[in-house]
Amino acid sequence: MSNPQLTTVSYLVLGLVRDGATTSYDMKQRVAKSVGYFWNFPHSQLYAEPPQLVQLGLLDERQEQSGRRRRVYTLTPAGRAALDGWLREPTTDQTQIRDTGLLKLFFGEGMSGDEIAALAREQEQAHRELLAVYEAIEGTIANPNYAAVVRSGVLHERMFAEFWREVAATRR
Numbered sequence: 026m027s028n029p030q031l032t033t034v035s036y037l038v039l040g041l042v043r044d045g046a047t048t049s050y051d052m053k054q055r056v057a058k059s060v061g062y063f064w065n066f067p068h069s070q071l072y073a074e075p076p077q078l079v080q081l082g083l084l085d086e087r088q089e090q091s092g093r094r095r096r097v098y099t100l101t102p103a104g105r106a107a108l109d110g111w112l113r114e115p116t117t118d119q120t121q122i123r124d125t126g127l128l129k130l131f132f133g134e135g136m137s138g139d140e141i142a143a144l145a146r147e148q149e150q151a152h153r154e155l156l157a158v159y160e161a162i163e164g165t166i167a168n169p170n171y172a173a174v175v176r177s178g179v180l181h182e183r184m185f186a187e188f189w190r191e192v193a194a195t196r197r
Contacts, residue, residue, distance in 0.1 A: 145193035
């Protein structure tokens, strides 16, 4: 059973630290190239969360003795157990979509057909650009779990690009 003091970001941090000693800045860099594509959150939490996890005994912290004297975090056995327990729990959360384009379309009753078509073309282009990113990295990933998540991104972006293409075609 998960710890009620831990949030999804807590588990995200534990997952990032599981792979080895890391700093908050390193976590931020890794998020930008991995889970940041599908899990949005304020990256400032990557600086705020580790000290809380240290207090709970889930991470160890040491400060570099030279250079920038950054705080380096490692996973404790309790942290690994917390992460492993969370990974094995059923996931009942529904997917949350926060899409400004969909919100504008929903409230766009006063917009002209041309304005809706322009919105749709912008959105289609944005989804095609992200699709190209996913497709570029899709075949380069050795970890089958990571590859499956990237495949999900490919399918998601392809579907949304097609959706917006249809919206644009019906509003001309």
